[in-house]
Amino acid sequence: MFSSLLLSITLVASAVTAQTTTDVNSLIAELITAPDHSSRVGDLSQDSEARRVYLFVFDFANPPAAGVTTGAGGHLVLASVADFPALVGNGIAIAAGFLGPCGMNTPHTHPRATEFLYLVNGSLTNGMITETGSRFIINNITMDQAMLLPQGSIHFQFNDNCDPVHFVSALNSEDPGVLLAAQGLFGLPPAIVAASLGQIGVEEVAGLATIIPDDIAFGSAECLARCGINPGQQPTNEQVPRVSGNALPSAIMTASTWSPSATTSYTNQSSNQSRSILGAVADSSSGSSNTPSRMQPIEIALIAVVGVMGAGYIVIAAVFFWRRSHQKHNRSYVRPGMKGRALVPSFDTDVSDDKPYDPAAASEQSLYSHAHA
Numbered sequence: 001m002f003s004s005l006l007l008s009i010t011l012v013a014s015a016v017t018a019q020t021t022t023d024v025n026s027l028i029a030e031l032i033t034a035p036d037h038s039s040r041v042g043d044l045s046q047d048s049e050a051r052r053v054y055l056f057v058f059d060f061a062n063p064p065a066a067g068v069t070t071g072a073g074g075h076l077v078l079a080s081v082a083d084f085p086a087l088v089g090n091g092i093a094i095a096a097g098f099l100g101p102c103g104m105n106t107p108h109t110h111p112r113a114t115e116f117l118y119l120v121n122g123s124l125t126n127g128m129i130t131e132t133g134s135r136f137i138i139n140n141i142t143m144d145q146a147m148l149l150p151q152g153s154i155h156f157q158f159n160d161n162c163d164p165v166h167f168v169s170a171l172n173s174e175d176p177g178v179l180l181a182a183q184g185l186f187g188l189p190p191a192i193v194a195a196s197l198g199q200i201g202v203e204e205v206a207g208l209a210t211i212i213p214d215d216i217a218f219g220s221a222e223c224l225a226r227c228g229i230n231p232g233q234q235p236t237n238e239q240v241p242r243v244s245g246n247a248l249p250s251a252i253m254t255a256s257t258w259s260p261s262a263t264t265s266y267t268n269q270s271s272n273q274s275r276s277i278l279g280a281v282a283d284s285s286s287g288s289s290n291t292p293s294r295m296q297p298i299e300i301a302l303i304a305v306v307g308v309m310g311a312g313y314i315v316i317a318a319v320f321f322w323r324r325s326h327q328k329h330n331r332s333y334v335r336p337g338m339k340g341r342a343l344v345p346s347f348d349t350d351v352s353d354d355k356p357y358d359p360a361a362a363s364e365q366s367l368y369s370h371a372h373a
Contacts, residue, residue: 073103187240
């Protein structure tokens with residue numbers, strides 16, 4: 001009997017939820033197609049409980065379930081057009097974040113809105129990258145400060161403290177949207193993700209995808225240790241839906257058996273040869289797994305050092321032989337008997353004289369000869 005009562009309550013709750021969703025969707029459609037603002041106000045003011053709930057007031061303390069995101073590190077409440085139809089045509093949405101100790105609003109982007117975040121209490125670390133080629137920006141804001149997060153930027157918020165913090169964000173679109181960076185990347189076809197990450201292997205991609213925590217998650221291990229928090233098993237339900245185009249391999253590691261240290265290889269079913277670093281081809285059995293050999297950074301560095309040293313030795317040898325050859329061509333020979341004699345004798349000097357050459361006397365003799373010429 002108890003089970004029947006529980007089933008009845010569940011069915012009634014499901015019916016009420018479905019009816020409410022239908023009413024909200026119907027109201028949003030009417031507001032979007034309304035010709036002007038007065039008509040939208042009239043649609044919101046109709047005598048209906050479902051519509052009176054959404055008449056320009058949003059309760060962040062008791063929000064619709066569709067607007068709440070809950071993770072291990074806190075929760076986020078978003079008032080957007082999907083759960084607050086009064087925003088239709090007004091170009092704004094509001095998000096309220098409640099981050100517990102070490103809580104993190106994981107890296108994400110808003111494809112249709114710029115965010116202006118105001119911190120209510122405590123301190124909060126905000127980081128972002130606006131586009132490829134721009135530098136990483138990080139700011140630690142305190143109570144009553146705000147940070148601008150441009151549309152499309154990948155950004156995060158991290159409470160690196162042991163006390164909870166609260167922030168409020170204004171977004172300049174009634175439908176700002178959100179794309180979680182990690183879930184979005186690993187929601188692409190596994191082979192594409194593997195190639196983008198340096199051919200880490202599709203099995204490893206699948207293993208990583210299964211352990212990405214939901215937003216809001218716990219932050220750094222250092223903060224958790226400092227605050228004495230055991231993160232336990234975080235929920236991992238915010239995965240990109242899998243279809244044929246991004247399906248995972250049929251045999252993958254599960255979150256309970258996979259670890260980042262596990263070594264996986266990229267399997268090429270159409271090849272039966274494996275290549276070594278030097279490019280030699282070795283025969284292997286048909287259908288075996290092949291791991292493409294890739295030079296590691298240390299190997300590349302060693303090859304570069306050896307190459308530079310070899311080039312240096314070649315240059316040193318070339319300079320040595322050139323200088324030796326040059327000195328050989330410029331070398332002169334003086335007979336022992338000619339040492340001390342003038343290499344260019346004057347007209348008044350007897351070259352056959354065996355007397356030692358006196359430069360001073362030769363100079364005086366030359367001056368005398370010119371004076372009496």
